[in-house]
Amino acid sequence: MALLDISEVAKQTGLPASTLRYYDDIGLIASAGRKGLRRQFLPEVVAQLRLISLGQTAGFSLTDMAQMLPANGAPQVDRDTLHARADEIDRQIADLRKLRDTLRHVADCPAPSHLDCPTFQRMMAASGRWARRDKPSAKRSAP
Amino acid sequence: MALLDISEVAKQTGLPASTLRYYDDIGLIASAGRKGLRRQFLPEVVAQLRLISLGQTAGFSLTDMAQMLPANGAPQVDRDTLHARADEIDRQIADLRKLRDTLRHVADCPAPSHLDCPTFQRMMAASGRWARRDKPSAKRSAP
DNA sequence: GGTTGACCTCAAGTTGACTTGAATTCGTAT
């Protein structure tokens, strides 16, 4: 019921139409057809877009999201991969907590230079998870 | 004590030397001087870099980080801003939890299309926090 | 039936965060 045209989706999501067109182009979302030239979207695309936004804040690339979320219905990745992603996110949450705590400490600690402050030192110590260089990307060759 | 040269920092952080040079260039970190041509770093830069990596996973830009963390000692932003950032991160953690839960649900839910599944619907509903368009950036004009 | 305004396409531009390459300069071991 009630196909949405692009401006409606834009309004509901806050995303600019240009972005929606771009997402359509790269196959991240799919339009339910055209009325004349104009894309018509199913209402559910709004939920999809919300998920995509969440995924982005989690640091997933658009191609990652395209693999995880069924754009038009088809692809759908396997449970294990999904759970692996979820674990990934848990790790990230842990990192964020650490950063948040550090920030709050830096805000409140009276030490002139935090590099000296023992609390700060302790916070930074023994972390693992270094270079965030290669984001959780979906390439896997031979399992 | 013991200045580190760039390869040593690279080894300890896992970051390529090119990145360290780049960070130095943009003033995100500072070298403690040169021995001939070669940059010499204080050991504390390692902790700084760890923080920077964390910050990046939190979605902060390098310029954001440059404002928050004292590169050579000086800048240091005020407590309120720091706490605001921390709050920002808390919100992000909430988002991530939501995404993680959604992912796990999608992984386990037997429904053929999740757009139909009521649990899924409920998860997506009433969220706010839409377009992650403009990352938590540091511009503030008149409070 | 003509003008408007929302939509379209396609190519090119932008930004952030780096990387790569070529040409050069050191410090150290032989």
Next chain:
DNA sequence: ATACGAATTCAAGTCAACTTGAGGTCAACC
């Protein structure tokens, strides 16, 4: 003293994720 390898600079290239602009189309209102 010379050669080697590690470090340097600087310009240019790359990639993702969009945005912008020029020029075109269409349905609808007057």
